Amino acid sequence: MAKAFTIGALSRESGVNLETIRFYERSGLLPEPLRSASGYRHYQAIDVRRLRFIRRGRELGFSLEEIKALLALAGEPHSPCAQADRLVHEHLQAIEARIQDLQRMKAELSKLAGCDSQQAEHCCLLEALDSRECCSAGDARPS
Structure with a gap:
């Protein structure tokens, strides 16, 4: 056994x-x-x-649903690989889209990083999140 x-x-x-x-x-x-x-x-x-x-x-x-489908395919070793290949291509496209989203986020956060303000009122990130422009990027910031 x-x-x-x-x-x-x-x-x-x-x-x-x-x-x-x-x-x-x-x-x-x-x-x-x-x-x-x-x-x-x-x-x-x-x-x-x-x-x-x-x-x-x-x-x-x-995803768990994709894994269920892959397990079903793995359980039928003589079936065509086309469905698994389709899942891989769809997954790659989703990853590429996510990478582009992350690159956009990185660029936006890079613009906001390095704030030298001594007060939260003039913090670049807080201003951006609050959709206000107390101090534009080129202006001198009050300390």
Whole structure:
């Protein structure tokens, strides 16, 4: 018989937190494990592999729904890869959009950084957040 893992051992082997494992069970990403007569969960090596797959998918930024789809594809090894490839392309587009958003945020924050005002009333960031222009960037700021 294959080695059974407790939830603690499964957590250590997979690198996934205990509560996250329970959440994945409730959400259907991880099948309900067999239970001992005393109610303890017993997992198999396939569950370790599945959790590592899920963890890696999350590290790459895939949603739980996308991971469910990828798990289904992984369960049918002779099916075409087109759906997985489509998910990768969609995910790359979303990442590119996020990078552009982050670059815009960085540029805006760079304009606001380095405020030399001694008072919050004239703080560049607070002025920008409050949509007021007490002191424009080129003006001398009161101390």
